Amino acid sequence: MGGLIAYGAYVPHRRLRRAEIAAVLGGPAAPGTRAVAGHDEDSTSLGVEAGRTALRGLPQGHAPRRLFFASSAPAYTDKTNATAVHAALRLDRSAPAADMCGAIRSGLDAVTAAVDSPVPALAVLSDLRGGLPGGADERDGGDAAAALLFSGSGDEASTAPVIAELLGQGWATAEFLDRWRPQGDISSRIWEERFGEQAYVPLAEAAFAQALKKADLTPDAVDHLIVAGAHGRAVRAAAARTGVPREAWADDLTRAIGNPGTAQFGVVLCDVLDRAGAGETIAVLLLADGASSLVFRTTEALGERRSSPAVAEQIAGGDDSLPYATFLTWRGLLDREPPRRPDPEPPYAPPMYRSTDWKYAFVAGRCASCGTRHLPPADVCRACRHTGEMEPEPMADVPATIATFTVDHLAYSLSPPVISAVVDFDGGGRLRCELTDTDPGAVRIGDRVEMSFRRTQTARGVHNYFWKARPARRVPGQG
Missing domain, CATH: 3.40.47.10 (Thiolase/Chalcone synthase)
Structure with a gap:
């Protein structure tokens, strides 16, 4: 056995x-x-x-x-x-x-x-x-x-x-x-x-x-x-x-x-x-x-x-x-008035398939020449202009810090308002993403965050999955 x-x-x-x-x-x-x-x-x-x-x-x-x-x-x-x-x-x-x-x-x-x-x-x-x-x-x-x-x-x-x-x-x-x-x-x-x-x-x-x-x-x-x-x-x-x-x-x-x-x-x-x-x-x-x-x-x-x-x-x-x-x-048991914005567009199968590593596994690219991280991966390094295939760089478990954020009360969401943030990852790399599992009044520049796999939206029966940032979990009683 x-x-x-x-x-x-x-x-x-x-x-x-x-x-x-x-x-x-x-x-x-x-x-x-x-x-x-x-x-x-x-x-x-x-x-x-x-x-x-x-x-x-x-x-x-x-x-x-x-x-x-x-x-x-x-x-x-x-x-x-x-x-x-x-x-x-x-x-x-x-x-x-x-x-x-x-x-x-x-x-x-x-x-x-x-x-x-x-x-x-x-x-x-x-x-x-x-x-x-x-x-x-x-x-x-x-x-x-x-x-x-x-x-x-x-x-x-x-x-x-x-x-x-x-x-x-x-x-x-x-x-x-x-x-x-x-x-x-x-x-x-x-x-x-x-x-x-x-x-x-x-x-x-x-x-x-x-x-x-x-x-x-x-x-x-x-x-x-x-x-x-x-x-x-x-x-x-x-x-x-x-x-x-x-x-x-x-x-x-x-x-x-x-x-x-x-x-x-x-x-x-x-x-x-x-x-x-x-x-x-x-x-x-x-x-x-x-x-x-x-x-x-x-x-x-x-x-x-x-x-x-x-x-x-x-x-x-x-x-x-x-x-x-x-x-x-x-849970979909209370149908509330949605934001007065166009309904979200569904994701499309071909681009999702082409970017599977980035979209699902959150794999960035690292320039083989100068070591610069790219989120998402790029064909040309923005730092040294090196061209060629990027080295894969898994980022799902890399902690990050909030560089800046904004609270959007108009964006379409089942849980408004939407908190959008720019986060800087330890070791380099910057990403604009949504914050989750937190309240707008509790967010501060400099807060530590970690990445979490989420369903960002569902449109026309298609679930769109990607990664959001959430406050770094702390053991109760410690720090």
């Missing part, structure tokens, strides 16, 4: 307080917050950010050679979404990219495919969850992504240190109607809760017992138990029937960020790995169209391959001031 060699999660910056929903629509106020993808984010962009976190600092020569993308809310149908993630992560063209979309269980299927791959494979789990205004799915859902890189199990497997060995798997598949969403609907439909609990719990017991048997473990040997699924009542009942001590149950993070569906178990697994020590056993149990279970044991290498920023840091750094009306607008 393959082993985990890298991991990463992404939790969007914005939060919606559940009490804000009750304040607008009435009814009792639920505690906590849910994570909300920005107006410029979707399951593809969330997946890219999680993948960047997982691959950051990976030893050279150990990049994924297969990519599996899972979501119940893909940005496109008919078109493969994984290819945009592939391009943004700058994976080799020989690495295939596949979608596993449409169901919550797809996330576990992507992980299983990555585990069984003979070569290093990356499973990216990403989701945006919601429902009708005032409903339980809207209140309890969440938006987030996780990325898990496995070493491969064949002759061409990665030699990077394994941080968590996979000891066993268990499955119990069944067909029953618990949760479903007809094509084109914006909200799921749910059968009566007691039926779901009665169906799920025996399946969960069978899958969990099978995984423990293959791992040659007993329930009291599990240090961290992750139980995930969209059926809260069944999840709680299944956890109680595992036999794992209550103190070993992992926080499912629903109070802080909600339930991100396909990505839930992946995000919680990343959170556990952020804190786990060497030699600890982690059991995952997913309830979705049956039950599936995985059992991992961490290694000494985990301490040197912690993901950054950690899930807890991302949660602590969130902004919970998002108004409910803004959330509804971003």
Whole structure:
């Protein structure tokens, strides 16, 4: 069986307080917050950010050679979404990219495919969850992504240190109607809760017992138990029937960020790995169209391959001031008067194809003669006038500083006003771009920023992806 060699999660910056929903629509106020993808984010962009976190600092020569993308809310149908993630992560063209979309269980299927791959494979789990205004799915859902890189199990497997060995798997598949969403609907439909609990719990017991048997473990040997699924009542009942001590149950993070569906178990697994020590056993149990279970044991290498920023840091750094009306607008459930400007033009396929490295992977050019950076790459160096092919210069992880900015209240946007900035990158290079995840009154010249992959606009059904700058994330309590 393959082993985990890298991991990463992404939790969007914005939060919606559940009490804000009750304040607008009435009814009792639920505690906590849910994570909300920005107006410029979707399951593809969330997946890219999680993948960047997982691959950051990976030893050279150990990049994924297969990519599996899972979501119940893909940005496109008919078109493969994984290819945009592939391009943004700058994976080799020989690495295939596949979608596993449409169901919550797809996330576990992507992980299983990555585990069984003979070569290093990356499973990216990403989701945006919601429902009708005032409903339980809207209140309890969440938006987030996780990325898990496995070493491969064949002759061409990665030699990077394994941080968590996979000891066993268990499955119990069944067909029953618990949760479903007809094509084109914006909200799921749910059968009566007691039926779901009665169906799920025996399946969960069978899958969990099978995984423990293959791992040659007993329930009291599990240090961290992750139980995930969209059926809260069944999840709680299944956890109680595992036999794992209550103190070993992992926080499912629903109070802080909600339930991100396909990505839930992946995000919680990343959170556990952020804190786990060497030699600890982690059991995952997913309830979705049956039950599936995985059992991992961490290694000494985990301490040197912690993901950054950690899930807890991302949660602590969130902004919970998002108004409910803004959330509804971003979700397309509140049709507000647009700016009195022409609608945005869609991007065109040929130029996008010709500039894939720049547009998706944010690869600039460096003059081979004088070393000047060019954003975007140029045919002629503006400094020394050297002509010829520029050397590729990846910029996605290079920090920058705001040189100047302007606030535009007239530009077309779902989240006005638009903040346009000129940023100077460390080591040279200047770019005019949009700022995101910040408020106009908080921006200052000299602020440090980092780049983030975003959906800049959607026009005539075409999503236009590019890079924006956001305030550099700081660990809470430091600087």
